[in-house]
Amino acid sequence: MVLNTIATICPAVFIAAPASGQGKTTLTAGLARLYRQHGLQVQVFKTGPDFLDPLILERASGATVYNLDLWMGGAAHCQALLYQAALTADVIVVEGAMGLYDGHPSGAELAAQFALPVMCVIDAHAMAQTFAAIAWGLVNFQPGLTVAGVLANRVGSANHVALLTDALPESVRLLAAIRRDAALELPHRHLGLWQAEEITDLDARLDRIAAVLANTALVDLPPTVTFHPPPPALQTEVTSALRGVRIAIAHDRAFAFIYPANLDVLRAAGAELVNFSPLTDQTLPPCDAVYLPGGYPELYLRELAANQALIAALRAHHAANKPLLAECGGLLYTLTSLAAVHNEPIELLNLLPGHAQMQPRLVNLGLHEVTLPEGTLRGHTFHHSRSTVALAPLAQSTPQRPGASPESVWRIQRLTASYLHLYFPSNPDAAVRLFLP
Template sequence: MLESEAGDLSASPRVPALFISAPASHHGKTTVTAALARYHAARGLRVRVFKTGPDFLDPMLLSHASGGVHPAYQLDLWLAGAQACQQMVCDAAQDADLILIEGVMGLFDGQPSSADLAVLLGVPVLAVIDASGMAQTFGAVAYGLANFRRDVPFAGVLANSVASARHAEMLQEGLRPDLKLHYFGALMRANSAALPERHLGLVQAAEVADLDARLDHVATAIGQTRLAQLPPAVTFRRPDADLPCLPYLRSMPALLSGVRIGIARDAAFSFLYPANLDCLRAMGAMLYFFSPLVDKELPDIDSLYFPGGYPELHLQTLQDNQSMKVALRKHASAKPIFAECGGMLYLLESLTDKAGQRGEMSGCLAGHAVMQGRLQGLGYQSAPMPGGVLRAHTFHHSLIETTMTPFASGERLHNTSAGEKIFQQARTIASYLHCYFPSNPAAAAQLFLP
């Protein structure tokens, strides 16, 4: 993305685009977005997909469905800001044939909401409605979504999880002509197309053995609806009238010039914002990826970045990789480490999963973590780091016991209760918070400076 400057950078691009939303979570937004990406990419179109909000898992699937050429970037009005969201989509539109944006939760949920983003970008909303257990009421739900806010561009509605042809007829009966709602068709209930889930959301795309078959199945179903046709083109306005539509983060200061950053990336540590990697590269850092699951030693690096993920699903492998743990303790004694959520859990002395299985972790930090049966932290927070405040998000199912004293705590966006603790031991900084580096590049750089 940083290197791409294709197209007429002085003009606002005009590209077919659709914003996929729903009344709530679990109506099939991700499945429909992935099916659309797969269907149109298979036709030879260059499809770019985005995900609203701070989610890590859906973007992995969406990137794969669109062909895997580009990551699916997160569009988050609070983490990134309105101008950055506009800029990222404008960049993508320079050489895309179709842009798809998946919403988060329900269309009007949250502050800011998916509706706010759709209005900012001017992209029409497709409402996906799980029609299980309803008939003509389908029309009332669709009408409410279309008219709750008159400033939201509304493309129409798609019925999901439809039981039969007769069920589809009853749903259409609810869409009276006077409601003036465009009906894109119905997706029949099909367990073979369901995407597997676990405690933090979807199973990671790389772990679903038959993912391509599932995507082909739903893409075929999408091809039988009116969504087989491209949506109308949208003009993606420049976020600043005085600037051309240029690649996001193009003018970053070289605060990390020549700094070699090792980044844990494998099935256990995969919760990485693509924009974070862009930000580090734009500041001059050289990135080296390694796997704590299989690698026996660290690359030749100055500092380490441990993102979140699923270490609790790989306890035995992480415990048994003794040489990696030795290398990490040696690095932690003198060089910087920044660890988020699951990355922090691996740096502790031990981690216990929900079944009571305990694994000995790297021991870089004092403390023990135990997975819980329910969510323990969720929401946006500001993270006061040594170099400044970073915007962040938390979402975790574990608790930790530690003798470490936090040097700071996150500040919640929507209430005044205590935020996530931020710890420092030697040159290691760790927290449950997933930070968004472009929100304060100078503060992000400070985490990795040797």
């Protein structure tokens, strides 16, 4: 294998905000669609652990959206993803998570590490001169950031824009001011945005956002950034431990939360991947292992429970002592029963002896590390349910944030189940061992 040692350049921008809900995803998607309409190959990344925003951004850009997280994947892994993108893309757009300085490592740390120019999106609704104070604070709080400018979102009028920019220092450039328009918004539910396939007019919305941005300075490409190749350790050949192994992956409206990088790790190890739908498929594809990722099983409880043929097939797979990894929504599916908020429980796979109830509020959130017999992996948790399992856990995760609640990992035969969404690139060898026949 020939190692890449030459740096490459590519226009790039990091889209940030002072908080969640400012419109980052909407405007990132619109910008990606705008560049795509101009015939450019666009590579979008999402900062931090997230499954829903990337589905929207993938539709907008026409390319798979990968996650960048300095803790889950490490700096060298992020560097490799950005470098590979810069080799083929005409422009790179990175969407931040929450506020620019939230979390550790924060989006600001990622942007600074790779010299990505930062554009700050600020929801200016019900705001006047304070806009300038927030904008100035965002770009000056941490020295060393490269600043592309700011964008005022959800403004009311030309007079409103004037109020917003009266006190804006010359060093902070206003790139665009976007009017309030419900037609440009993207629908949300308890875990975040709707899935892309659920928004029937998504492409029309993306086109409308792109049309609005086409009348701003954002139509021009962002500054060029130099991207360096990853260290040699990340450019070596991977083992082919899964060659000849067929992994069936649940993928439909109920199960769609999976990192594209996880699939890359499995393919790189030689696995053949095939999708199936617990909602509609009556049979499990011939396979050596099963992967039940996260999703929204709570929204489709009756449909999942009614598919007894597929339930029987999964039970037979487990009884045959074949590998089965279940994450978050996948964990809920493997339990004896699951109940929506204030509803009666509905029986599901009954592979793991336990019950879960959806909660009206978030139960746990954060980055975690866990040591399993296969090795130590990193990932994240984000769920609105509480589970009671009549089984001693195989392991307990260690939260990255001190004082946060750990997550249990349970194992029965070859079933490994947890609320954790594991990030396979954090330890590819350990991830591969979870699926070895």
